[in-house]
Amino acid sequence: MTVDSLQMDFETIRAATNDFSDANKLGQGGFGPVYLGRLYNGQEIAVKRLSRDSGQGEMEFKNEALLVAKLQHRNLVRSLGFCLEKEEKLLIYEFVPNKSLDCFIFDSVKRVKLNWEKRYKIIEGIAKGLAYLHHDSRIRIVHRDLKASNVLLDEEMNAKISDFGMARLFVIDQTQAKTSTVVGTYGYMAPEYVMNGTFSTKSDVFSFGVLVLEIISGQKKGQFQNGENEEHVVSAVWKNWTKGTLANIVDPTLMEDAGSRNEIMRCIHIGLLCVQENAEHRPTMASIVPMLSTHSITLPVPSEPSFYIWRSLPGIKSLSSGDQSADGSINQLSVSEQYPR
Numbered sequence: 001m002t003v004d005s006l007q008m009d010f011e012t013i014r015a016a017t018n019d020f021s022d023a024n025k026l027g028q029g030g031f032g033p034v035y036l037g038r039l040y041n042g043q044e045i046a047v048k049r050l051s052r053d054s055g056q057g058e059m060e061f062k063n064e065a066l067l068v069a070k071l072q073h074r075n076l077v078r079s080l081g082f083c084l085e086k087e088e089k090l091l092i093y094e095f096v097p098n099k100s101l102d103c104f105i106f107d108s109v110k111r112v113k114l115n116w117e118k119r120y121k122i123i124e125g126i127a128k129g130l131a132y133l134h135h136d137s138r139i140r141i142v143h144r145d146l147k148a149s150n151v152l153l154d155e156e157m158n159a160k161i162s163d164f165g166m167a168r169l170f171v172i173d174q175t176q177a178k179t180s181t182v183v184g185t186y187g188y189m190a191p192e193y194v195m196n197g198t199f200s201t202k203s204d205v206f207s208f209g210v211l212v213l214e215i216i217s218g219q220k221k222g223q224f225q226n227g228e229n230e231e232h233v234v235s236a237v238w239k240n241w242t243k244g245t246l247a248n249i250v251d252p253t254l255m256e257d258a259g260s261r262n263e264i265m266r267c268i269h270i271g272l273l274c275v276q277e278n279a280e281h282r283p284t285m286a287s288i289v290p291m292l293s294t295h296s297i298t299l300p301v302p303s304e305p306s307f308y309i310w311r312s313l314p315g316i317k318s319l320s321s322g323d324q325s326a327d328g329s330i331n332q333l334s335v336s337e338q339y340p341r
């Protein structure tokens with residue numbers, strides 16, 4: 001597969017999107033708007049038009065185009081090609097009809113449509129897509145910007161990870177890398193990445209953990225409502241985990257199905273394992289997939305997450321290191337009694 005074989009004609013894409021009309025605009029991505037298009041053969045496409053001041057250069061652009069074209073997995077969005085003409089940089093993808101996950105879970109009306117069965121399928125799909133990137137594709141890939149708006153949902157509400165503009169390829173046996181330019185979304189980024197630019201597959205695991213807790217709570221990472229205050233979802237979940245009051249952080253619409261309670265609590269447990277401060281203590285995506293599907297696997301007890309990364313965020317209260325609840329510590333839980341009551 002070469003760059004030339006993926007290149008598409010600009011006029012074809014312009015016609016498909018009705019000259020990038022507002023009526024065809026699907027949304028706004030990190031690097032520019034996304035449009036719905038229809039090719040001459042009737043095929044629907046999604047076109048990401050990079051803004052000229054997006055900061056994504058030609059190298060990053062070709063990186064995303066070639067990278068995604070080589071990836072084949074049902075939980076990754078499929079690339080159809082790209083267009084590079086003068087000032088224009090376009091990425092062409094399969095059209096995924098139900099937009100992105102954030103349009104559902106952070107909308108008080110739409111999230112009711114996502115019962116636990118659907119949310120569980122989405123969590124599992126994201127896990128399988130990441131496991132493919134980290135372990136099963138021909139090249140090891142770290143996404144670096146996994147978040148709710150970068151997970152698309154198809155007509156059957158299957159999750160498809162998108163937006164590989166920040167993705168980095170690792171050579172065989174490489175476990176981590178370092179950058180002087182930290183990119184990604186604050187609140188989803190692992191502490192070691194924020195503090196010193198070190199990233200690895202475990203950085204994506206951290207982002208996955210935050211995303212799992214958002215899916216279960218139905219609240220944005222930094223805007224978890226705790227009475228009149230807002231705090232980061234990880235902080236809120238940890239406080240309730242130590243108190244044995246996890247029902248406080250679960251989206252109320254999910255609590256109607258008593259049969260799913262243990263599965264929800266297990267997913268919260270997995271989410272907390274993913275956001276541990278020490279990257280080495282976080283599970284790999286290859287181990288998370290069976291953790292989700294095989295309930296006989298005993299989960300280790302998570303250690304306290306790192307909260308310093310969101311202390312500087314305006315309006316977000318944090319739980320300082322070592323500030324344990326008076327009602328108890330996670331260390332007092334036995335492994336057999338997995339979920340505090």
